[in-house]
Amino acid sequence: MRVKLEVNGVTHEREVEPRTLLVYFLREELGLTGTNVGCDTTSCGACTVLMDGESVKSCTVLAAQADGRSITTIEGLAEGEELHPMQRAFREHHGLQCGYCTPGMVMAAVSLVTESPDLDETHVREGLEGNLCRCTGYHNIVAAVLDAARSSREGAW
Amino acid sequence: MIPASFDYVRPGSLDEAVSALAEHGDEAKLLAGGHSLLPLMKLRLATPSVLVDIGRLGELSYVNDAGDHLAIGALTRHHDLHHDPVAMHHAPLLSFVAGRIGDPQVRHRGTIGGSIAHADPASDLPAAVLALGGTLVARGPGGDREIPADRFFQGFLESALTPEEVLTEIRVPKATAGHAYQKFVRRAQDWAIVGSVVARVDGRVGVALVNVGPTPVRADAVETALAGGASAAEAAELAAEGLEPPADNNATPEFRRHLARVLTARALAEAGL
Amino acid sequence: MSILGNRVLRKEDPKFLTTGGTYVDDLPLEGAAHVVYVRSPMAHARIRSIDTSEAVSAPGVVAVYTGDDVDLEPMPPGAPFANPAMVRPWLAKGVVRFVGDMVAAVVAETREQAVDASELVFVDYEPLAVVIDPEAAVDNETFVHEEAGTNVVFRIPEDFVSVGMAPPEAATEPPGLFEGCDVVVRQRIVNQRVAPCPLEVRAAASLWEGDHLTHWTTTQAPHAVRGSLAQTFGVGEEQVRAIAPDVGGGFGAKIGGYPEELLVPWIARRLDRPARWVETRSESMLSLGHGRAQIQHAELGGTRDGRLIAYKLGVIQDSGAYPGFGAFLPTMTQMMLTGVYDITKVFFTDISVATNTNPTVAYRGAGRPEATAAIERMVDIFAAEIGMDPAEVRRKNMVGNDRFPFTTPTGTTYDVGNYEATLDRVLEAAGYAELRAEQRRRRGAGGPKQLGIGLSSYVEITNGIPGSEFGSVEVLADGRARVRTGTSPHGQGHVTAWSQLVADQLGIAIEDVEVLHGDTDLVPRGVGTFGSKSLQSGGVAVFQAAEQVVDKARKLAADLLEANPNDIELDKTNRRFHVAGTPSASKTWVELAQASGDEGLSAEVDFAAPGPTFPFGSHLVVAEVDTETGGVVLERIVAVDDAGRLINPLIAEGQVHGGLAQGAAQALMEEMCYDDQGNPVTANLADYEFVSAAELPSFETYSMETPTPINPLGAKGIGESGTIGSTPAVQNAVCDALLALGVRHVDMPTSPIRVWRAIEAAKGKK
Structure with missing residues (x-):
């Protein structure tokens, strides 16, 4: 079947098998390998991207379901050389180690803060319940998201 | 991680969806948000040969004040239900429960209709609709049919819907007198080990339990005791009556019965009883 | 001013944050065939037949291989002294021995086709009796490996005495071990099997060009992979290029070579085309090595006034179906047996056994967390028995600062420590007295939510495996420096830390x-990243190479400036060498690099530390335990860690954080479970309780820096101590909350059902 998606501002039209998952469409059809696969049970969130601005697990969305939608992946987050405030906060707070969960974690965090910029630590921890990280113990991720949320409230986004 | 091959149909309307189901029968599965079905398909625990994607039928996504009850379109996403002002006002229990499902990404995709039609006893919304005494509306080749929630959940992952029917609307009475959902989990994103839902509706108290049997269940004994004037604590002691809970890695049947009593006591207290 | 000790932001991060890392499955490999392994659904069965005919003719299928097709020498034994009859075949031959054992490899044009066809391989299994319980395995009549005639891989001390690795007197329990003890407490402790769960699962890709193999793999030790491949395929190491691109975590489980990975080049060679493989998480849960898996019988004796005298630990180590490094974990447990305490009389035994389960391997801590968990739990049980504050028992028995280097009764020599200071500091930071007061208040009030306070003081061994690590530094013609390091990172921030070391020595910018x-073509030698060894081995090698480069440059500058080398100073601010007192007579790095000619300005060092180092610390955990549901909320995790000198405290803290989370997860959440027929019941991330942010508090971490004399940086390893310290602290907190209810011990993970059962059992006793 034919699908047409806008990914990071660029429209792509491809012929795919109906069973093609969005994550494989991004990785294999478009070569956007920033989005990772970490599990097969919709648990880990490594594959999180934004669909029409909201976080979704791209391993549990068919490319067919994303037909006509707008997708943002980690590759589309920065404005040229200028890191998104969430990316900057992850760096400044050492919110990543091996980097594997990072793209999904950052996208989930962007969606979380966009929906509710006025959040506290508990809210951040619960809001990231669907994104697993094995390296950081989440401490610095939570600090980064709180910091980015602060900058969002101050109008920096 | 890769589903078995299937044909994909995207009907343009509800009636087209019903026709598609009629055409393909048992071979077809409805796809709404996909967050119950696609995980099973990725592990090849489900291998439908046709997917009928109704995810774009905007006509089925709404929360309407219908006078004495609230009418919720089956394709209303958990995220939307959680944040919907009408739902928050008239059915705060449903709104709250919708916010406890899975994780934010799941709530951005999953729908109330999908969740209820999947009829998973470990799922949150079915028990909430049961406790509220809701009604499910299905569209089939013969038109619309109303099914009381009490008769909807028939077995493990088995509902009263026929293969040709589409769940279109969930109706629940307005209930603002008090509610609670005690969801007991080890990890935030997990299914409930046991959950207890309490809804106060028109002077009646509805109590339903999550993950204590093949279907979500009404805690009849608790409700009857309360109606008969028992205290909340006394009533909660009856929460495990008649249950035959499953055993798994997190709980034995005995532990689930215990949790049903403890969580029901807490839910009743939280609901102001 | 030195840049060492500064919180330098990681150089690695911009890439990870913008395009994502480049992991094996991200690499394009033109024309590669996709490999999917067919795995056994049975824990133990004879293979009557394998029908591959339908799979072979499925769309896109290139080949299907079974055990009889693989014409390689058998895989080398996973562990020295392991019974040779317990060797693992490449693909199962005749018998499968755990759920997940590989029976066939399906190769197809696309990943989808390979997965589809893998469902068409039909295996006729004849079920055999299973060995799942490691305690029962010892004397079982059923054998995982029939040919071995036993499930015992080896026994400590007996089998170590017989090969001369332990003195004869170690063979038997010292007479009168518990003589002089007023109190002896005994406890059976399960240090449960866990799944390491690096977020990136295993993957490999292979390309033969003539007799030259390029192999991409997600590993902690690419040079070891190169060695394994050369041996397996009968080629020279120079014909093999092993590349670990970005690696999405390892935690010990990606040290060894797995048959899944090593077969990919065999398939590529057989098909004369590139081949690639990536597992699913569900496969990974079955077959990436598991960690821990010890059953311990502990006995601790001492006096009523809190002095510990004698300690005995008997371990049964579950090695899984094909014993490898997991069988050896108890040797590390033995090394660290007595922890931070001066206990003079000890006895340690181990029986490592094979079972019909996934093989066990190193996992963050690898044998040391098991030692700490046992002694720290026993100290609490002992303290409860004599009615003394557990902090006090710890304090009374810690090895004093004046005792270092300190040799323990199991023969381990601790370099340097300051144990009591970490205990003091953690108690103060946590507000111990107030916490105990709050605990008493809650106990008095009798509500369902009780407070538990858990302590753990640990010492562990890092860089524990003797050997050297490679590092080189070269100053390029443009004045920049190029470092080659044999310790290949997977999240530990080597690129930043090594840059700091070199920038500090050379006086150039970190950038x-x-x-x-x-990449074994870019780095000639290397050992890898495991055992918290990198900074103190590979880091020191780079540091010393940088020193040598500075010396060479100084001599060259002296020649060029016609001065005595002793008079040449390196001005790190202005990045040039000049004659002392004459700044104008100077040479820059660029000038020197260009003047150095063919020889270049470079140095290589293979640094072999004179011994391991022993980081230490004390952790305190506050847990709220719901005595009605058994639920536990971790309210606080306070950690004081001393890993010697810190080069980058930001990175060091990150290591501690990750360790704390993994340790807390083992204590509270995670267990890889098999049912009694050997079916895994936690075989994906929905069922396996991989901890998330929502179950953890923010951590309160404090560092102390007691430099080690073992290496010139004064640095110890920090990768595993968080896990080692936090696991018993969390478990002790849960048990502590239940102490007043009459509960003595709850095994890990301290899950709701275990907590509830323990409370019910205690009620029954009353």
């Missing part, structure tokens, strides 16, 4: 240091 790693 001007390039660090090459993880």
Whole structure:
């Protein structure tokens, strides 16, 4: 079947098998390998991207379901050389180690803060319940998201 | 991680969806948000040969004040239900429960209709609709049919819907007198080990339990005791009556019965009883 | 001013944050065939037949291989002294021995086709009796490996005495071990099997060009992979290029070579085309090595006034179906047996056994967390028995600062420590007295939510495996420096830390240091990243190479400036060498690099530390335990860690954080479970309780820096101590909350059902 998606501002039209998952469409059809696969049970969130601005697990969305939608992946987050405030906060707070969960974690965090910029630590921890990280113990991720949320409230986004 | 091959149909309307189901029968599965079905398909625990994607039928996504009850379109996403002002006002229990499902990404995709039609006893919304005494509306080749929630959940992952029917609307009475959902989990994103839902509706108290049997269940004994004037604590002691809970890695049947009593006591207290 | 000790932001991060890392499955490999392994659904069965005919003719299928097709020498034994009859076949031959054992490899044009066809391989299994319980395995009549005639891999001390690795007197329990003890407490402790769960699962890709193999793999030790491949395929190491691109975590489980990975080049060679493989998480849960898996019988004796005298630990180590490094974990447990305490009389035994389960391997801590968990739990049980504050028992028995280097009764020599200071500091930071007061208040009030306070003081061994690590530094013609390091990172921030080391020595910018790693063509030798060894081995090698480069440059500058080398100073601010007192007579790095000719300005060092180092610390955990549901909320995790000198405290803290989370997860959440027929019941991330942010508090971490004399940086390893310290602290907190209810011990994970059962059992006793 034919699908047409806008990914990071660029429209792509491809012929795919109906069973093609969005994550494989991004990785294999478009070569956007920033989005990772970490599990097969919709648990880990490594594959999180934004669909029409909201976080979704791209391993549990068919490319067919994303037909006509707008997708943002980690590759589309920065404005040229200028890191998104969430990316900057992850760096400044050492919110990543091996980097594997990072793209999904950052996208989930962007969606979380966009929906509710006025959040506290508990809210951040619960809001990231669907994104697993094995390296950081989440401490610095939570600090980064709180910091980015602060900058969002101050109008920096 | 890769589903078995299937044909994909995207009907343009509800009636087209019903026709598609009629055409393909048992071979077809409805796809709404996909967050119950696609995980099973990725592990090849489900291998439908046709997917009928109704995810774009905007006509089925709404929360309407219908006078004495609230009418919720089956394709209303958990995220939307959680944040919907009408739902928050008239059915705060449903709104709250919708916010406890899975994780934010799941709530951005999953729908109330999908969740209820999947009829998973470990799922949150079915028990909430049961406790509220809701009604499910299905569209089939013969038109619309109303099914009381009490008769909807028939077995493990088995509902009263026929293969040709589409769940279109969930109706629940307005209930603002008090509610609670005690969801007991080890990890935030997990299914409930046991959950207890309490809804106060028109002077009646509805109590339903999550993950204590093949279907979500009404805690009849608790409700009857309360109606008969028992205290909340006394009533909660009856929460495990008649249950035959499953055993798994997190709980034995005995532990689930215990949790049903403890969580029901807490839910009743939280609901102001 | 030195840049060492500064919180330098990681150089690695911009890439990870913008395009994502480049992991094996991200690499394009033109024309590669996709490999999917067919795995056994049975824990133990004879293979009557394998029908591959339908799979072979399925769309896109290139080949299907079974055990009889693989014409390689058998895989080398996973562990020295392991019974040779317990060797693992490449693909199962005749018998499968755990759920997940590989029976066939399906190769197809696309990943989808390979997965589809893998469902068409039909295996006729004849079920055999299973061995799942490691205690029962010891004397079982059923054998995982029939040919071995036993499930015992080896026994400590007996089998170590017989090969001369332990003195004869170690063979038997010292007479009168518990003589002089007023109190002896005994406890059976399960240090449960866990799944390491690096977020990136295993993957490999292979390309033969003639007799030259390029192999991409997600590993902690690419040079070891190169060695394994050369041996397996009968080629020279120079014909093999092993590349670890970005690696999404390892935690010990990606040290060894797995048959899944090593077969990919065999398939590529057989098909004369590139081949690639990536597992699913569900496969990974079955077959990436598991960790821990010890059953311990502990006995601790001492006096009523809190002095510990004698300690005995008997371990049964579950090695899984094909014993490898997991069988050896108890040797590390033995090394660290007595922890931070001066206990003079000890006896340790181990029986490592094979079972019909996934093989066990190293996992963050690898044998040391098991030692700490046992002694720290026993100290609490002992303290409860004599009615003394557990902090006090710890304090009374810690090895004093004047005792270092300190040799323990199991023969381990601790370099340097300051144990009591970490205990003091953690108690103060946590507000111990107030916490105990709050605990008493809650106990008095009798509500369902009780407070538990858990302590753990640990010492552990890092860089524990003797050997050297490679590092080189080269100053390029443009004045930048190029580092090659044999310790290949997977999240530990080597690129930044090594840049700091070199920038500090050379007086150049951190940005001007390039660090090459993880490619055996770019780095001639290497050992890898495990056992918290990198900074104190590979880091020191780079540091010393940088020193040598500075010396060479100084001599060259002296020649060029016609001065005595002793009079040449390196002005790190202005990045040039000049004659002392005459700044104008100077040479820059660029000038020197260009003047150095063919020889270049470079140095290589293979640094072999004179011994391991022993980081230490004390952790305190506050847990709220719901005595009605058994639920536990971790309210606080306070950690004081001393890993010697810190080069980058930001990175060091990150290591501690990750360790704390993994340790807390083992204590509270995670267990890889098999049912009694050997079916895994936690075989994906929905069922396996991989901890998330929502179950953890923010951590309160404090560092102390007691430099080690073992290496010139004064640095110890920090990768595993968080896990080692936090696991018993969390378990002790849960048990502590229940102490007043009459509960003595709850095994890990301290899950709701275990907590509830323990409370019910205690009620029954009353």
